[in-house]
């Protein structure tokens with residue numbers, strides 16, 4: 389099994405933790421002060437991954453935040469990677485499966501939220517009271533709850549019939565792409581003004597819908613421009629180098645174009 393250990397900013401984080409762990413002098417007014425969450429220690433993060441799959445979101449976020457992680461997958465062998473995932477997560481062998489301080493977790497959106505809440509320090513999330521926050525939250529969930537769900541359903545229906553790309557009336561997956569494209573007509577990013585975790589969540593289903601020929605990227609120019617911006621980030625490129633060094637491996641077959 390290929391194991392990649394990304395150390396990123398581990399040393400910086402460790403030294404920062406060391407600085408904050410020194411005993412603080414007692415504060416007489418501490419009882420009256422609002423309680424802030426204690427800075428989280430550098431966690432151990434083990435990401436069970438398969439190339440080109442949703443586990444890339446967790447790798448990308450760790451790269452953005454400079455969090456150290458251990459990446460487990462079999463390079464060039466997606467079936468083998470999934471066999472390893474099932475060995476550690478027999479009840480739900482999906483990518484990502486992540487061990488966070490030894491606790492087994494799945495659902496990429498929840499894993500991203502946990503890492504941001506505990507280790508993000510406010511990065512990649514708009515402030516809760518900012519105008520961008522409601523849309524940020526919507527797109528965080530839309531990525532799996534609407535776009536991925538609808539695009540995958542379109543794909544499966546087509547595969548179960550003639551394996552041809554949808555033509556004629558707009559499908560649910562295409563509607564979900566159009567709604568995203570409309571939002572991006574007036575916003576740079578899905579989190580509003582700045583790149584955020586919502587963008588990390590949205591890349592997978594957008595890439596899936598367009599690569600599988602569920603939707604034609606040319607019909608969604610704002611999404612196309614956004615994807616170029618997102619994928620040009622240095623952390624995305626570091627993710628690719630660590631998690632997809634040979635490109636996509638064993639992707640599902642695309643639907644045939646008319």
Ligand SMILES: N[C@@H](CCC(=O)N[C@@H](CS)C(=O)NCC(=O)O)C(=O)O
Pocket residue numbers: 440441442443481482483484494495496497532
């Ligand atoms: N909603 C989950 C979906 C996880 C998921 O279905 N991952 C795919 C790979 S992209 C998978 O493991 N498929 C294999 C299977 O369902 O058996 C998440 O966002 O983490």
